[in-house]
Amino acid sequence: MMGLLMLAAGCEGTLTPPAPKSSGGSGQPPTVVQPGEKPGTKPETPKPAEKVTIKLYYPDEEGEWLVGVPATFAAEGRYQAAVEALTAGTEEKGLIGIFPPGVKVRSVTVKDGVATVDFSRELIDKFVGGSTGEEMLVFSLANTLTEFPEIKKVRITVEGNRPDTIAGHLDSSAPFGRQEKLIKKK
Amino acid sequence: MRRFTGAMTALFFALLCLLPAVALAAPVPQILGFKQKVMKETDGTPYLHCEIGLSAAPQYTVKGGGLLHPKRLLIDLTETSLGDLDSEIGLKGKKFAQQLESVEAGAHTYLTFTTVSPVEDGSYRVTIAEGKDKSQLKLKAPVILMVDIFDGPYKPVDRVNGVKDRVIILDPGHGGLDTGAIGPDGLMEKDVTLAVSLKLRDILVASGASVTMTREDDRDVFPGGAQTDGQELQARVDVGAAVPDADIFVSVHCDAFTSPKANGTGTFYYPKTWQDAALAQALQDGMVARGGRRDRGIKEARFYVVRYSDMPAALVELAFITNYIEQAMLADDEFQRNLALGIAEGMSDFFAARR
Ligand SMILES: [Zn+2]
Numbered sequence: 213m214m215g216l217l218m219l220a221a222g223c224e225g226t227l228t229p230p231a232p233k234s235s236g237g238s239g240q241p242p243t244v245v246q247p248g249e250k251p252g253t254k255p256e257t258p259k260p261a262e263k264v265t266i267k268l269y270y271p272d273e274e275g276e277w278l279v280g281v282p283a284t285f286a287a288e289g290r291y292q293a294a295v296e297a298l299t300a301g302t303e304e305k306g307l308i309g310i311f312p313p314g315v316k317v318r319s320v321t322v323k324d325g326v327a328t329v330d331f332s333r334e335l336i337d338k339f340v341g342g343s344t345g346e347e348m349l350v351f352s353l354a355n356t357l358t359e360f361p362e363i364k365k366v367r368i369t370v371e372g373n374r375p376d377t378i379a380g381h382l383d384s385s386a387p388f389g390r391q392e393k394l395i396k397k398k
Numbered sequence: 399m400r401r402f403t404g405a406m407t408a409l410f411f412a413l414l415c416l417l418p419a420v421a422l423a424a425p426v427p428q429i430l431g432f433k434q435k436v437m438k439e440t441d442g443t444p445y446l447h448c449e450i451g452l453s454a455a456p457q458y459t460v461k462g463g464g465l466l467h468p469k470r471l472l473i474d475l476t477e478t479s480l481g482d483l484d485s486e487i488g489l490k491g492k493k494f495a496q497q498l499e500s501v502e503a504g505a506h507t508y509l510t511f512t513t514v515s516p517v518e519d520g521s522y523r524v525t526i527a528e529g530k531d532k533s534q535l536k537l538k539a540p541v542i543l544m545v546d547i548f549d550g551p552y553k554p555v556d557r558v559n560g561v562k563d564r565v566i567i568l569d570p571g572h573g574g575l576d577t578g579a580i581g582p583d584g585l586m587e588k589d590v591t592l593a594v595s596l597k598l599r600d601i602l603v604a605s606g607a608s609v610t611m612t613r614e615d616d617r618d619v620f621p622g623g624a625q626t627d628g629q630e631l632q633a634r635v636d637v638g639a640a641v642p643d644a645d646i647f648v649s650v651h652c653d654a655f656t657s658p659k660a661n662g663t664g665t666f667y668y669p670k671t672w673q674d675a676a677l678a679q680a681l682q683d684g685m686v687a688r689g690g691r692r693d694r695g696i697k698e699a700r701f702y703v704v705r706y707s708d709m710p711a712a713l714v715e716l717a718f719i720t721n722y723i724e725q726a727m728l729a730d731d732e733f734q735r736n737l738a739l740g741i742a743e744g745m746s747d748f749f750a751a752r753r
Binding site: 271273274275276308309310340341342343344345347348375376377379380381382383385388393 | 571572576578579587626627628629631651652653654655656657659660661664666694697698699700701702705713715718719720
């Protein structure tokens with residue numbers, strides 16, 4: 213959890229997400245408006261004080277399946293908080309964090325059902341790569357964000373640019389939908 | 399066991415006694431001429447091809463190598479006349495053998511080749527061809543003794559059935575500035591994909607297929623290096639698109655994962671047609687059968703080169719370069735050969751099912 217807080221603190225010029233509920237943080241999160249998000253204008257958007265529980269999808273050590281781990285976030289800033297929790301990795305046995313060390317979540321914006329997640333360049337520069345690695349990274353993100361019913365697809369950008377691929381295999385020019393097939397069935 | 403050996407020895411001597419009778423019945427062979435030429439196997443491996451023309455087929459034994467004379471290949475022709483063959487002949491090509499010494503003694507003719515590399519299994523071939531026009535060098539003689547000498551042990555390239563006249567595009571993953579994934583000991587994906595693809599090409603070409611590769615050395619496919627990954631990947635697709643009647647596109651990669659535990663062989667495809675999955679499954683089965691690694695199965699994925707290639711296409715993942723054991727295997731020549739053969743056999747199965 214320290215890593216998550218430090219990572220959040222290290223995000224220059226971006227919104228600081230509220231700490232997840234499990235950290236025992238007290239008080240209301242600051243009222244901030246995510247770009248492209250207008251609280252109160254859509255009926256499905258939770259009120260700022262509400263909390264939402266979704267699953268964060270981490271790959272198993274064999275790179276075969278994505279496994280959902282429940283996590284609760286304050287409604288306000290929930291997208292960025294979820295992606296930051298995902299990139300910080302996991303302590304769950306048998307699961308791993310797939311995002312490279314040092315990668316920062318610069319912003320998460322949602323428009324017309326498409327979430328655009330902007331990462332720092334470490335996403336590509338520091339990534340171990342591989343077809344399996346690339347697929348697991350992309351769909352751990354896509355499957356996590358599509359847990360929010362208002363998000364249907366996820367686009368990855370790096371320092372504001374759309375990469376053709378993350379590691380040289382997967383065509384990342386268009387947004388990714390949810391991949392149920394990769395999720396481990398209990 | 400001892401009694402069995404004794405019986406075998408008795409049999410051997412009994413056969414030996416029969417040999418002179420056979421030789422006497424036939425006319426005494428005489429050497430009529432000698433020709434030599436550096437030639438190439440179908441896979442491009444060069445060798446020195448020597449022909450010794452004879453009037454009749456001789457009995458002969460071949461002795462080669464050993465501790466005392468590792469670089470000597472001796473052919474002992476029984477009951478054979480040397481004729482007017484030069485006693486010392488310099489040999490062509492320099493890297494195969496230096497000279498041939500011939501001597502007749504006690505009704506034997508001894509031909510001694512002084513080789514450059516030690517004589518061992520596979521470094522030479524001795525055969526007899528009988529009948530008209532058997533010479534490959536227009537040597538006129540009813541019997542030709544052929545001696546082929548390589549610059550080391552030659553292992554013929556494997557062949558597969560059913561790929562003859564097929565047009566195959568091979569794409570060794572990554573290359574040039576793009577190393578691909580890197581193993582814990584520094585093994586680079588781009589080097590393994592090229593090594594396996596070249597071996598695969600040799601098998602396919604020896605089997606009669608027409609093969610076009612996106613790269614044959616360590617380079618970017620986009621001339622001068624692409625500005626974007628998309629340009630580089632499209633350049634690989636374009637290589638296939640430029641080949642008329644290309645049947646399949648196969649991209650060769652090593653897998654990688656953040657955890658070193660991940661291991662095994664897998665194949666990715668994009669379902670443009672039903673044939674994409676069929677090709678992926680055939681290649682996967684071939685690799686697993688020959689490579690013996692864990693079967694991760696085939697997976698649908700939006701991978702650039704298989705999605706945009708206008709023909710059945712698959713991207714094979716040989717094994718995990720990020721796994722310690724598999725990294726060592728991927729660097730091994732024998733494992734690379736096995737995987738190449740497995741992929742070729744998979745192609746053979748795919749074409750057979752489609753016919
Ligand atoms: Zn690759």
